[in-house]
Amino acid sequence: ASNKKLLILPGDGIGPEVMGEVHRVIGWMDKRRAVGFELEEGLVGGAAIDGEGAPVSDATVEKAMAADAVLLGAVGGPKWDDLPFQQKPERGLLRLRKDMALFANLRPALCFDALVEASSLKPEVVSGLDIMIVRELTGGVYFGEPRGIETLPDGTRRGINTQVYTTPEIHRVARVAFDLARKRQNRLCSVEKANVMESGVLWREEVTKLHAAEFSDVELSHMYADNCAMQLVRAPKQFDVIVTDNLFGDMLSDAAAMLTGSLGMLPSASLGDVDASGRRAALYEPVHGSAPDITGQGKANPLATLLSFAMMLRYSFDLGDDADLIEQAVQDVLAAGHRTGDIAVPGAAVVSTAQMGDALLAAL
Amino acid sequence: ASNKKLLILPGDGIGPEVMGEVHRVIGWMDKRRAVGFELEEGLVGGAAIDGEGAPVSDATVEKAMAADAVLLGAVGGPKWDDLPFQQKPERGLLRLRKDMALFANLRPALCFDALVEASSLKPEVVSGLDIMIVRELTGGVYFGEPRGIETLPDGTRRGINTQVYTTPEIHRVARVAFDLARKRQNRLCSVEKANVMESGVLWREEVTKLHAAEFSDVELSHMYADNCAMQLVRAPKQFDVIVTDNLFGDMLSDAAAMLTGSLGMLPSASLGDVDASGRRAALYEPVHGSAPDITGQGKANPLATLLSFAMMLRYSFDLGDDADLIEQAVQDVLAAGHRTGDIAVPGAAVVSTAQMGDALLAAL
Ligand SMILES: CC(C)[C@H](C(=O)O)[C@@H](O)C(=O)O
Ligand SMILES: CC(C)[C@H](C(=O)O)[C@@H](O)C(=O)O
Numbered sequence: 001a002s003n004k005k006l007l008i009l010p011g012d013g014i015g016p017e018v019m020g021e022v023h024r025v026i027g028w029m030d031k032r033r034a035v036g037f038e039l040e041e042g043l044v045g046g047a048a049i050d051g052e053g054a055p056v057s058d059a060t061v062e063k064a065m066a067a068d069a070v071l072l073g074a075v076g077g078p079k080w081d082d083l084p085f086q087q088k089p090e091r092g093l094l095r096l097r098k099d100m101a102l103f104a105n106l107r108p109a110l111c112f113d114a115l116v117e118a119s120s121l122k123p124e125v126v127s128g129l130d131i132m133i134v135r136e137l138t139g140g141v142y143f144g145e146p147r148g149i150e151t152l153p154d155g156t157r158r159g160i161n162t163q164v165y166t167t168p169e170i171h172r173v174a175r176v177a178f179d180l181a182r183k184r185q186n187r188l189c190s191v192e193k194a195n196v197m198e199s200g201v202l203w204r205e206e207v208t209k210l211h212a213a214e215f216s217d218v219e220l221s222h223m224y225a226d227n228c229a230m231q232l233v234r235a236p237k238q239f240d241v242i243v244t245d246n247l248f249g250d251m252l253s254d255a256a257a258m259l260t261g262s263l264g265m266l267p268s269a270s271l272g273d274v275d276a277s278g279r280r281a282a283l284y285e286p287v288h289g290s291a292p293d294i295t296g297q298g299k300a301n302p303l304a305t306l307l308s309f310a311m312m313l314r315y316s317f318d319l320g321d322d323a324d325l326i327e328q329a330v331q332d333v334l335a336a337g338h339r340t341g342d343i344a345v346p347g348a349a350v351v352s353t354a355q356m357g358d359a360l361l362a363a364l
Numbered sequence: 365a366s367n368k369k370l371l372i373l374p375g376d377g378i379g380p381e382v383m384g385e386v387h388r389v390i391g392w393m394d395k396r397r398a399v400g401f402e403l404e405e406g407l408v409g410g411a412a413i414d415g416e417g418a419p420v421s422d423a424t425v426e427k428a429m430a431a432d433a434v435l436l437g438a439v440g441g442p443k444w445d446d447l448p449f450q451q452k453p454e455r456g457l458l459r460l461r462k463d464m465a466l467f468a469n470l471r472p473a474l475c476f477d478a479l480v481e482a483s484s485l486k487p488e489v490v491s492g493l494d495i496m497i498v499r500e501l502t503g504g505v506y507f508g509e510p511r512g513i514e515t516l517p518d519g520t521r522r523g524i525n526t527q528v529y530t531t532p533e534i535h536r537v538a539r540v541a542f543d544l545a546r547k548r549q550n551r552l553c554s555v556e557k558a559n560v561m562e563s564g565v566l567w568r569e570e571v572t573k574l575h576a577a578e579f580s581d582v583e584l585s586h587m588y589a590d591n592c593a594m595q596l597v598r599a600p601k602q603f604d605v606i607v608t609d610n611l612f613g614d615m616l617s618d619a620a621a622m623l624t625g626s627l628g629m630l631p632s633a634s635l636g637d638v639d640a641s642g643r644r645a646a647l648y649e650p651v652h653g654s655a656p657d658i659t660g661q662g663k664a665n666p667l668a669t670l671l672s673f674a675m676m677l678r679y680s681f682d683l684g685d686d687a688d689l690i691e692q693a694v695q696d697v698l699a700a701g702h703r704t705g706d707i708a709v710p711g712a713a714v715v716s717t718a719q720m721g722d723a724l725l726a727a728l
Binding site: 085088090094120121122125141142144147148149152156157158159160161162163164165166167168193194195196197198199200201202203206225226227229230232233234235247248250251252254255257258259263 | 449452454458484485486489505506508511512513516520521522523524525526527528529530531532557558559560561562563564565566567570589590591593594596597598599611612614615616618619621622623627
């Protein structure tokens, strides 16, 4: 019996298509690397709404909590856009994050050498770019109470959300970021709006305290979120690791991803705490969305999901060598000129999802 | 006696230096265009902390409310960085915004032809860029209650801020944005996180209602804030007018400003309601900050403040022709190759703040 229980949640849109290529790599690993997984599959997002009546079912949440890792495709699509807030596909993803306590979202923004030209930024600004954004994922305005829409006696409506962070929430995500910085260039930039928000003042104070107490070897700086948005556009290579809250992290990591010009290439990992049995709750997913415009046409780029799978090998199963193999194979297929539509260069041939999978397996 | 009461608040850092060039243009207008102003001057930010014991004094706030327009330089600097939250220079600016009820912040992101190369983005992505971001400025998480840091019985600290919007707050800023769209390309994109925040759901619903009721001739679209951050990097020219809340607007307008590559060139206007006497509360300021690193060296670019002054002529005093003159003169000095350090090209000569002022007056 395997000790690698993997739950696969293909989700919506291009999710199932890109996940198909992961299955092929899993088959290859079993045969060629003697690494076997115990696989389960489930529904999330619109697929779960249609199939099980909720954006994620209790049974799926239970499976996710029991798994050693979860690999997710993407959620959402026009079909479910007009559903009420609590029933939208996104709620499935948000519930998984919260129930699995996945407080640290790791979003590498890496500019692949072969794809420098795909960026809207000048090559010299982004070539060699390698930032790691650590986004807090289970707190802040995403989950804070009170929240909702109320109608006042005079008919005015009021929409409320609450941004809230506690010291332990700040410490645990900052710790992940400091640890990552140590394995990289040893520089951490903490981002908030301490000039405007008290939650940002607390964030800055606590990150500073933790730095002094446990990580004084890491170079720490602080930056306001608006300035960070600017600096990412101006000179992104100044950053090594960035740590920030849920909402700022949502925007900044997307902006950073777009700098690379290849959203279809970027993986992410969402990590929880290590439990008594040494297991760390973890969910991996590509940064790109469900891409309804190209769904079902075999056009999707599977590399972000394959790289998410590689992150899983590294962070959840300590299979760094196998992760290296996959990451190298991705570099190789790019260097060989294989391009799905999203990373195509004018004039060059465009391959399908399955052809990209073929090329990757061949490179492996 | 003039009916143009103008309060000038130079503020900190390079604020006083760039404001010096505005005074020269005011002198020119008096002499050559027979447009006179009744001028007052006051302190704000660190200068007010040092001089009057608070980031803005009650007397200055009163003067601002009595003026027809306020022109502000910049606030903040390392000297005041360690002051407690409530005493920081920024609080002066935030109090002015709130007390003057300046709910609509207009931030044009314009890429000047002569400066296309200064952008970190590829020329084809930004040349001709002309976006107007309308940011809500007196609500949301910047001012919402409850707020603060509390210590729980077990010693845990909790930082709280409240994101709150009411229907009238949404309507009045959206109305400004729709009106602006009509004078431009007639397209408005409303930005929030309605997939995660109820305040965003309300925002989207109310903008949609207002559109149907009063502005159905304007093309309206909706976008999530994270996607907007990406789209600004990927293809900024897709936008005409963007309307968004205080916090998203802070980040998105800064990112948009940086796309143009010339932060030292960008003005802003913050507008309130028109009162019974037909006067609209208004504050104008450059987008750039106080730039402590170059303060007192005569290196600052005065053009953003001069363009803010031009916006003032247009929006507060209905002097569109005079605003045109100044804007054209700015284009002319750029075309003639005059460059302060921030917009310098390698090899070309760099002029001082005063020399840029000279060139502008000559062009006028
Ligand atoms: C789908 C949405 C709820 C989600 C978020 O806002 O966190 C997405 O944008 C992301 O970044 O994973
Ligand atoms: C100085 C600061 C309080 C301010 C803000 O956050 O609004 C600034 O960033 C701005 O955008 O005008």
